[in-house]
Amino acid sequence: MLASWMTPGSFLFEAWQAREGLLAGLGVTLLSSLFSIVIATLCGIAMGVALSFGWWWLRLLARLYVDLMRGIPVLVLILFTYYGLALFGINIAAFWAGVIALGAFATAHVAENFRGAVESVPAGQMEAAKAIGLTFPRRLWYVILPQAFRRMLPPWVNTGLEIVKGTTLLSIIGVVELLLASQQVMARNYMIVDFYLLALVAYLIINFAIAQLGGLLERRFSYLRY
């Protein structure tokens, strides 16, 4: 039984043969997603602070950035970062060009979500924090952020899911992530349906895990009521 499954030409046999390439592709997908999410979260929160609390010129700059990023197709941004910057003598490895482009794109989304979350915290919270004499960074850190974070979670999980799906676009600039790795395997064995299905299942599992993590965090904040 097992023997017939493992004969050349069977799916399991071919998958086993291609395991190294596929796992490497999976690794690139996971790493590029992780880096992009970290960049987008850190830069997005910083830009969100600028959007919500910045001097007028800073708010304007942040607003311009957010609207610009939301108007550009991600693919164009990826191609620009990789090829466009090279024209100006800035050469970055395809992997990092992709990570930066995805991170820069998602930064805009995180920033906008942060602003919305901060605005949904009742004004009285900031005033109570002022009244006990907390300075601005502390008001933000100890009072506003813990409350805003809870509201940011659902859209933040969405951004994470979008980023994971967005990493497939990196294949266009030659980054061998899971999709391109799978296609390379198909080019050898022509088992197109099987390996697209395998990739599809892998993406579903990754995104399911992210959604679960988001749900877990949300339950941790369930005491946050008014």
Next chain:
Amino acid sequence: MKDTPLLQARAVHKSFGEIEVLKGIDLTVRQGQVVSLIGASGSGKTTFLRCVNLLEEHDGGEILLDGDPIGYQVAGGKRRRLSETRISAQRARIGMVFQQFNLFPHLTAGENVMLGLTKVLGQGKAEARETAEHWLRRVGLAERRDHYPYQLSGGQQQRVAIARAVAMQPRLLLFDEVTSALDPELVAEVLGVMQALAESGMTMLLVSHEMLFVREVSHHVVFLDQGRIAQQGRPAEVFDNPESERLRSFLGRFHGLFGKALERS
């Protein structure tokens, strides 16, 4: 200087756009005094308290706390807003209790009280916990230390908010209609805590529509009318000898409700 008033407002003006809400407020609060602001809705009571705590920027006159100008510095004839750090330091010397409690929902009652102690006064965790416990006991909520705000009644939340403010050992405590959002049966417990604070010598500036309480607890009552002080004095003077028709009619509304009790006291 022993005679420096704890709080002194001189010709305080405040406008929102075109509308002048405070039209020159002169007010003195001495150490240990309880001063109450009364007046019709929209007369500027809240706005004045918020100017004192720098939640609003007054645009004329000055407010002195222990002789120091609050919020602004006048140098070379120019009036400049103080830095954010200086303003935060000044706010720490004044406590404020709000109508809507404004407890931090992600922190327990104890943590609500401790936050300012550790992050503003720089107390260690252990010391802050002890201070918080002391004040929660004083407002009768020692056993609610680990409860989150949503697990407390309105009256309990407001008492935690008072503990949070007073634990900072402010020079002055501001109260803005702190019982207005409470169910009637919860008002007494909060007023009781405020009365105990007043008797302990805390300096307080309060806005309230609880006329019986105002009359009983205040040393000085100020009637605000359309952004001006129309009459001020000892409670008996203000309540028993209203000089203006407006104050008479303002008090009349309460006489309708509590007439007997007001006349008796």
